[in-house]
Amino acid sequence: MDPNKPDWAKRMTPSPFSQLHFTKELTNQILRNVKDSKRSRHVPIATVIISLSLVAAVLFIFGISDLNNWAQTHAASFFNKTTKDPIDRTEYYEHGKLLFAVFPQPELTAGNPAGYIFHFTAPFNELQGKMLTIYAIHKKSGLKVTAVAPIEITKPSSGYKGLERFGTHFALPIGGVWRYVVELDGKLYGDVELTLKEPSWEPTSIFKSANYRMRGVEKKLGFIDAGFLANSPQKYMWHFWDKEKELNGKFFVRAVKQGEDQIIDVFSTESLAGALNGADRTAVSMMSLPEKGRWRLLPYIDNRLLETIVVEVN
Structure with a gap:
């Protein structure tokens, strides 16, 4: 110097x-x-x-x-941007005015629950009492997922005068570009676009609970894995851990094969059973996957995608 x-x-x-x-x-x-x-x-x-x-x-x-x-x-x-390397659109404008922006957590990955903060600029009195819904639409396949079920806007964000920090947490099933559609009282309010990375396709690990070996995410969800043979129905006992939420609502399982976008329905039941084998709730299912290869199971409760599980089908 x-x-x-x-x-x-x-x-x-x-x-x-x-x-x-x-x-x-x-x-x-x-x-x-x-x-x-x-x-x-x-x-x-x-x-x-x-x-x-x-x-x-x-x-x-x-x-x-x-x-x-x-x-x-x-x-x-x-x-040299191509469709394989998209640029996210995190803000929505109308007539030159910013209506809202989204701030997702870094490194969004399909199959993993992620946190989002939506920043709305409208005065709170224009939003109060309205029903807010957020859908996510996969641009390539057209798959539509309810990211945020209809919820009434009753109070401002903590520490703010308006809805500057509406936080939510959800998972989306497959990678690629997703369009997040925001509705108020069932009417389109705006949209943004975010890209999710492809998740790992390594088979999900095994953990032990009450002397049973389960495939899944320990202390969250898993099932007693009897193995998978293509086009061979088999009984599987699902287990769920979540003391903070009641785990009520319809339980259903979908699946997607590695390298594909088509999602198939695998199993559904209207409600979960009680505690068993150290878990808070359980469900007996009969599942079958149509082709050999690696598949990602997508378990939902009340339209909320939980942690996903990768299995090998022989």
Whole structure:
């Protein structure tokens, strides 16, 4: 550092960012904003101005050399985007006004429950008393899942005047681009799009409960695995652990084969039975899968997808 520099120049030396380089998250956000501004007239010009300002800030702080290094790393992926590498759309505008945005947890993966925060900008009195529903629609297959069952908006988010932090938690069954459709009182309010990574297709591990070996997620759900033979119905006892929720409602199982998008119905029953083998609730099922290979079982209770289970069918 030059000792002859004035104090204000010395104070400007450290980067104002918490990390030394232009983060991937900030990069993606800028590229997303620029692309959205080209794609829709509904995005305010301020979005583009902010994006350009951020790029200018990078030039000022890191210099031309660092920017060139960043450009070489990211430019190819930006200018050669394909349908296999989509850009998420996390905000919904109407007539240039932001109605809501979604903030999902990082690294969304199919089959795994994930947390989401929806930020609504409307004054609370415009939302109060309405029924909020969120559906997720898989863009490739058209599969529709109820992500948030109809719920009445009765109070603002904790610590806020409006519905700035509506939190929810759910899982979606397969990877790819999903369209999240928000409805108020059964009418379309807006939508966003997010991409879920493909989950692991390694068979789900075995755990032990009350001297029984079960396949599933310990202390959440599992079944006594008698093995799977294609087109061979077999009895399976499901077990569930969840003391915080009542585990009431219809229980049904769907399944999807590795490498495919088609989801099939496997089993359903109107309600669960009581506690057994150390679990809080149970269900006896008769299941069969049509083809050999690896399958992902998708168990639901009251239209809520639980942890998924991968099995090998012989």
